Amino acid sequence: MHTAPIAVLGGSGYAGIELTYLLAHHPRARLEVVSSDRWVGDSVAKQLAISGKAGERVYASFDEAAERAKECAVVLLATPAEVSAKVAPGLLAAGCKVIDLSGAFRLTDAGVARAYYGKDVESSKSDVAVGAYGLPEFFRDEVVDAKLVANPGCYATCAALALAPLLEQGLIARTDLVVSAVSGVTGAGRKATEEYGFVAIDQDVRAYRVLAHQHTPEIAQTLQRRVESSGGPIDLTFTPHLVPLARGILSTAYARLAVQASSADLTAALSKAYANEPFVTVARSPNDVSLKQVVGTNRCVIGVACEAKSMGRVVVVSAIDNLLKGAAGQAVQNLNLVLGCDEDAGLTQLRRFHT
Amino acid sequence: MHTAPIAVLGGSGYAGIELTYLLAHHPRARLEVVSSDRWVGDSVAKQLAISGKAGERVYASFDEAAERAKECAVVLLATPAEVSAKVAPGLLAAGCKVIDLSGAFRLTDAGVARAYYGKDVESSKSDVAVGAYGLPEFFRDEVVDAKLVANPGCYATCAALALAPLLEQGLIARTDLVVSAVSGVTGAGRKATEEYGFVAIDQDVRAYRVLAHQHTPEIAQTLQRRVESSGGPIDLTFTPHLVPLARGILSTAYARLAVQASSADLTAALSKAYANEPFVTVARSPNDVSLKQVVGTNRCVIGVACEAKSMGRVVVVSAIDNLLKGAAGQAVQNLNLVLGCDEDAGLTQLRRFHT
Amino acid sequence: MHTAPIAVLGGSGYAGIELTYLLAHHPRARLEVVSSDRWVGDSVAKQLAISGKAGERVYASFDEAAERAKECAVVLLATPAEVSAKVAPGLLAAGCKVIDLSGAFRLTDAGVARAYYGKDVESSKSDVAVGAYGLPEFFRDEVVDAKLVANPGCYATCAALALAPLLEQGLIARTDLVVSAVSGVTGAGRKATEEYGFVAIDQDVRAYRVLAHQHTPEIAQTLQRRVESSGGPIDLTFTPHLVPLARGILSTAYARLAVQASSADLTAALSKAYANEPFVTVARSPNDVSLKQVVGTNRCVIGVACEAKSMGRVVVVSAIDNLLKGAAGQAVQNLNLVLGCDEDAGLTQLRRFHT
Amino acid sequence: MHTAPIAVLGGSGYAGIELTYLLAHHPRARLEVVSSDRWVGDSVAKQLAISGKAGERVYASFDEAAERAKECAVVLLATPAEVSAKVAPGLLAAGCKVIDLSGAFRLTDAGVARAYYGKDVESSKSDVAVGAYGLPEFFRDEVVDAKLVANPGCYATCAALALAPLLEQGLIARTDLVVSAVSGVTGAGRKATEEYGFVAIDQDVRAYRVLAHQHTPEIAQTLQRRVESSGGPIDLTFTPHLVPLARGILSTAYARLAVQASSADLTAALSKAYANEPFVTVARSPNDVSLKQVVGTNRCVIGVACEAKSMGRVVVVSAIDNLLKGAAGQAVQNLNLVLGCDEDAGLTQLRRFHT
Structure with missing residues (x-):
């Protein structure tokens, strides 16, 4: 079967390593170029114990890989935002499609982007045709047509999947949204500091x-796009927390009922919204959502409950693997859309560990 | 120096063990009676490697200990709510003062108590003179005079210390309070189930x-008591989470500014409220609060920040050791008030582990 | 492609769950029958979030599944030793091949088996044609021809792979062998006790x-079979330790040099022995072996060093995932041999987590 | 009561922090000088939340503290070996007694010291009167009289306490000793590297x-000093392992019976040896020794068993807190001997966490 040549820039970061594993077993894409300044000259097999063709690839320096990537159909950028902002225009000009895992192209408001990511990121925005925001469950059609896909942030994915359908269906109010989430340490990327010791x-x-946190405007932007603009702005507070785990995000979102509704109504609304989504599962209750259900997979599990009263509080708990549905898994899901193959290609054999 | 004879019923639960350690090094109290049906006949030294007089005590059966406890000045109940409800009246009748670590006597509304703790607890309420709610930072005078002290719940302590001063000073609104908290596993008590494996x-x-969760009405009740009743009811949503740690609670509370105020104003308000409190520390920022600052100690650390706008969101992060300030440590703090000795007696040598 | 029908008895234990995941993605075998008394009536999809045909299977009671298993080509027993001992003869009589993950059929000496596993296990030994000991790296030919395969113990796999080639090549002495190993908690199976809380x-x-520990004679038996019987008995001491991890075994084995040899010589001897083994990797040094290299995979990584002197001490460090190469992965490896398909079928996409 | 002025150099390393906590509650010693280049100018109260006099101390630069330390009765060096080697002579010359927690003065053979700690350490050996090796259970009298005390290494303490009495009483052979130990990460000191992330x-x-590992000759040296030199050299192999815990060492030592003896005989021998030792506890069995029994305390717990045959294997399991009995706690024990006060002064209120 034909496979598309893919480049990964930033191959030794946590997301880059996940991308490499996923591409190594992808039926329709092949890893052609991979960069890592720290592993330059080593094979993928040596560093990641991957067998087969992908294992034979040799890590190139960033500069060399960025050049060779121009021959690939799609380039996956697992690089810091400022690097993505700098390298994407040239890749797009060379005719590659680009999926960027950083925050460089996520925020559509240049001022907000500058405030959270610095001026290098903002100025790059004007240089490239802004592409799709790669949350397939909401913006699938745009991703299919995009030249540049901004792969969403991990918290942003987890929170937006939890809240957007309820907002969209008018079940909860736009104001008074609170997202309190915990994340494993890989969310912060590789660190060689005492603080992350x-x-x-x-x-x-x-x-x-x-x-x-920079994911606050990203969540708000996604939610705003899913509702009628006439209804006023999204008002969201987001607090991330660090827990002593390597992987996983659990988000607990709070809202107010906008109409009379029961927990069963809200659960049904989520179930309807995600009925055909391969990677989103609706649990019977927020008590039934846990990190272990998703870590190691590209899934998001969501559960909701509310107080049985007018304007009662709604609690939505959702969970993802921050490196998969929150980064590399979702990037492959977007890659599949870009390549026109099955959306779950390369993602079906992922599994959670029961233990 | 004179020491008061103390009984601990429920000596082999997590809180009971902590009480035993604290009493073993208390300058003004001595462990006289301790119960444990599982360790009956063993010495405290054998089970807890405690030397000295406390180590020589022998665990008695609950029934025997409950009888012998009547000779003690103060009885600490580290028993389930229904057991506390049953045994407290007799101890009070015998002239003992009682500090109960369960939820049996915390809720003043009998209907609410029944809803969360069952009818055995509710019916007991009418049998005993309802005493003080043992959160010394707020109700110190009542504790000093009480015959029966209801030692607060762990989450309730952590959340109430964070929110009450801001409510009391009119800085935040009573409506729209959200508390999202994580707790270590000891919060659930001893378990022999696969679920807690x-x-x-x-x-x-x-x-x-x-x-x-049963701490929701407890938090609301405390906050309500700290504000003018004319201002309307407290509206609070509380969600507890379990994290893979043995000890510690970190609470993140969300509120709305009721007046124009900055993060510095709110921090100053907390600092003023707790200026003379030995066990509450106000951090410069919510980012500076962490579990490790409190685990192993009787301290609560609190940090606050807010959005710089009208009705902006306020975030208050607070942390305690659920078994100390959230249970046994606070019980000893209450014991000290009851005995009339220094409030920090037996609690000054507790330390956090830096590592 | 033709797939062989497979039954798993004991489908909700840790090893049974792993077997289910592995079979769900196996190219030549299909899960036909799976038992679980606790999940009877539920689908595999519901319990394990597995999609596809395997997900559609419904857990049957043990008795029902044991009957229906007789129609399968191979039955995988993930049951306690006494259950395996009881059920295997009937399955063999029905013409099934059996791979047993328990200790029931591992020890060839009936007296030793009885001493470690009780009399039910020992008495069953006489009823069945004793088959192969399923450590493919050493006994591949026997497994291919066997009707009954005794899948090795987790510690036994890890230690035997480390020591056998060095013994076989006469590099280390048979006497004075010490194995000190640590294991994650899943090694003990599912527990609902406070001790495993x-x-x-x-x-x-x-x-x-x-x-x-019952793996002591199992390790010794394997090592003994790999050396000339004239050289005297294996003398082995084995100590298992529990560490607070779910998965993984790291074994540190100690021996004496039997001849003049360097660390490089010993490493070369291991490399030669495992040159064609897909699941064994020889590291450059014992310092380069770690749990993370193997957890999630069917691999064993081994490193060796010795003192540079006559009769110097040899240290061999080896690591496996106790539920994969130490249980379900190795069972699938044996299944592949029994079915005559590629030995790594269904095992190539397993991956370690770099994080 | 009179308190002796004490200096701690290296106050922000893990051992230095522990020393500070211990001295803060010591009845006969007071923290007078404490150095930390990273915390210079901050109070101890600010950094460690210690109240009272010790909390008022302000961290000084190393150079300033080293000078001011000369006025103190005892200087505790929690510094790297090369720093200790350099600074100790001047402190001794100024009349201070010195307790060094590094490896600088532990090894009596200059060549061995040089091989493991580098030439700076070896050359310093000739400059100072070599003092006592501060393992009080074995060398108490020397410590009492010493000007310079070399505080033992963590692994060395744990292994020597396990093996020495059995060797001394002729119960086990000197040859064929293996020590396989696991340690928490604080054993490696503070690190800001990805490897310790x-x-x-x-x-x-x-x-x-x-x-x-540098503790190998240290263990051997201690054991050799405890036996008749005529019996030949100690032959010891030691392997340290890193486990994902902050604190604690568990050592499993292997030996051969030198005489006919049972597990009960060996347990009795240990019990006799440590009958009057406040910090050593003999367990009924090696299965009864665990990290949690010792972490947070200055205790060592030891259990032993053997094979019931001639020259049978002996297994001795021992556990300590690497930062207390393995570093700061033992340093305070030595300090007490040097000051002539109760050996357990400042160490009695330490407790393990049951949870």
Whole structure:
């Protein structure tokens, strides 16, 4: 079967490694180019114990790989936002399609992008045709046609999947949204600091970037796009927390009922919205959602309940693997849309560990 | 120095063990009676490696200990709510003061108590002079005079310390309060089930009892008591989560500004409220609060920030050790008030582990 | 492509769940029957989130499944030793091939088997044609021809793979062998006891069954079969330890040099022995072996070093995933041999988590 | 009561922090000087949340503290070996007593010291009167009289306490000793590297410095000093392993019976040897030793068993907290001997966490 040549830039970061594993077993895509300045000259087999063709690939320097990537059908950028902002225009000009896992192209408001990602990211926005926001469950058609796909943030994916259908169906109010989420440590990327040392993280939990995290405007932007603009702006507060785990995000979102509805009504609304989605599962209750159901997979599991009263509080719990549905898995889902193959290609054999 | 004779009923539960350690090194109290049906006949030294007089105590059966406890000045009940409800009246009748660590005597509304703890608890309420709610930072004077002290719940302590001063000073609105908290597994008490097995809990996070946890009315009751009743009812949503740690609670509370205020104003308000409190520390920012600062100690650390706009969102992060400030430590703090000795007696040498 | 019908008895234990996942993606075998008394009536899809044909299978009671299994080509027993001992003869009589993951058929000496597994296991030995010991790297030819395959123990696999080639090549002495190994908690199977509760296991390490573990004679038996009987008996001490992890075994084996040899010589000897083995990797040094290299895979990684002196001490470190190469993965490897398909069928897409 | 002025150099390393906590609650010693280049100018209260006099101390630069330390009765060095080697002579010359927690002064053979710690350490040996090796259970009298105390290594403490009495009483052979131990990550000191990052360490176990760890000659030296030199040299192999925990060492030592003896005989021999030792507890069996019994305390727990045959294998399991009995706790024990106060002063209120 024909396979499309794919490049991965940033192959030794956590998301880059996941991409490499996923592409190694993908039926319709083949890893052609992969960069890593730290592993340059080593084979993928040596670093990741991957057998077969993908294992034979040799890590190239970023500069060399960025050049060779121009021959590939699709380039996956697992690079920092400022690097993605810099390298994407040239790849697009060379005719590649680009899926960027960083935050460089996610925010449509240049001022907001600059505020959260710095001026290098903002200025790049004007240079490239802004493409699709790659949350397939909501923007599938745009992704299919896009030259540039901004792969969503991990928290943004988890929270938007939980809240958007309820907003869209008018069940909850736009104001008064709170998202309180916990994440494993890989969400922060590779670190060689004492702050991310085992002794510092182990046995600890803390909130970080309170009222200042860059996924706040990203979640709000997605939710805003899913509702009538006439209904006023989304008002959202988001707090991320670090827990002593490597992988996984569990988000607990709070809203107010906008109409009379029961927990069963809300669950039904989610079930309807995701009836044909291979990667979203609706649980019977928010008590039935847990990290272990999703870690190792590209799935999102969501459960909802509400108070049985007018304007009662709604609680939506959702979970994803931050490196899969929150990064590399979703990037492959987008890749599949771009390539026109089955949306779950390369993603069906992922599994959670029961243990 | 004179020491008061103390009984601990329920000595082999997590809170009972903590009480035993604390009493073993208490300058003004001595462990006289301790019950444990599972360890009956064993010495405290054997089970807990405690030296000195406390180590020489021998675990008695519950029935025997409950009888002998009547000779003690104060009885600490580390028993399930229904057991506390049953045994407390007799102890009070015998002239003992009682500090109950269960939920049996916390809720003043009998209907609410029955709804969350069952009818045995509710019916007992009418039999005893309802005493003080033992959150010393707010109700110190009542505790000093009480015959029966209801030691607060762990989540309830953590959340109420975070929110009450801001409500009391009119800085935040009573409506629209959300508390999202994570807890270590000891919060659930000793369990011999697969659900609390290592393999089930390890690497997992989940919410539980969503919209149904018994600490919800307890938090609301405390907050309500701290504000003018004319201002309307407290509207609070609380979601507890389980994280794979043994000890510690981190609570993230969300509210709305009721007046124009900055993060610095809110921090100052907390600092003022707790200026003379030995066990509450106000951090510069919610980002500076973490479990490790409190686990192993009787401290609560609190940090707050808000959006710089009218009716902006307020985020208050607070942390305690669920078995100390959330249970046994606070019980000793209450014991000290009851005995009339220094409020921090027996609690000053507790330490966090930096590692 | 033709697929062979397979039955799994004991489908909701840790090994049974792993078998189900592996069979769900196996190119030449299909899950036809699966038992679980706790999940009877539920689909595999519901319990394990497995899609496709395997997901459609419904858990049957043990008795029903044991009957229906007789129609299958191969029956995988993920049952306790006494159950395996009881059910295997009937399945063999019905013409099935049987791969047993318990200890029921591993030990060839009936007295030793009885001593470690009880008299039910021993008495069953005489009823069945004793088949192969399913460590393919050493006994591949026997497995191919066997009707009954005794799938090795997890520790036994890890230690035997480390030591056997060095013994076989006369590089280390048979006497004075010590194996000190640590294992994750799934090694003990599902437990609903306080002893295996999260709070008990977390932050703890301990040795167990010191000088009394049932894998001791199993390791010795394997090593003995790999050397000339004239050289005297194997003398082995084995100590297992429990660490607060779900999965993985790391074994550190100690021996004495029997001839003049360097660390490089020993590494070369292992490399030669495993040159054509898809699931065994020889590391450059024992310092380069770690659990993360193997957890999630069917691999064993081994590294060796020795003191540079006559009769110097040899240290061999090896690692496996106790539920894969130590149980279900190896069972599938044996299944592949029994079915005559590629030995790595259904096992190539397993991956470790880099994170 | 009179308190002796104490200096701690290296106050922000893991051992330095533990020393600070211990001295803060010591009845006969007071923290007078404490160094930390990273925390210079901050109070101890700010960094460690310690109240009272010790909390008021302000961290000084190393150079300033080293100078001011000369006024103290005892200087505790929690510094790297090369720093200790450099600074100790001047402190001794100024009349201070010195307790060094590094490896600088532990090894009596200069060549061995040089091989493991480098030439700076070896050359310093000739400059100072070599003092006592501070394992009080074996060398108490020397410590009492010493000007310089070399505080033992963590693994060395744990292994020597397990083996020495059995060797001394002629119960086990000197040859054929194997020590296989696991340690928490604080044993490696503070690190800001990816290798010690949470994601790298979590869920992993590995051996390190196989056949090359610096505690190997230290253990051998201690054991050799406890036996008649006529009996030949100690032959010891030691392998350390890293487990994903912050604190604690569990050592499993293997030996051969030198005489006919039972497990009960060996247990009795240990019990006799440690009958009057406040910090050593003998368990009924090696299966009864676990990390949780010791972490947070200055205790060592030891259990032993053997094969019931001539020259049978002996297994001795022992556990300590690597930062307390393996570092700071033992340093305070030595300090107490040097000061002539109760050996357990400042160490009695330490407790393990049952949870």
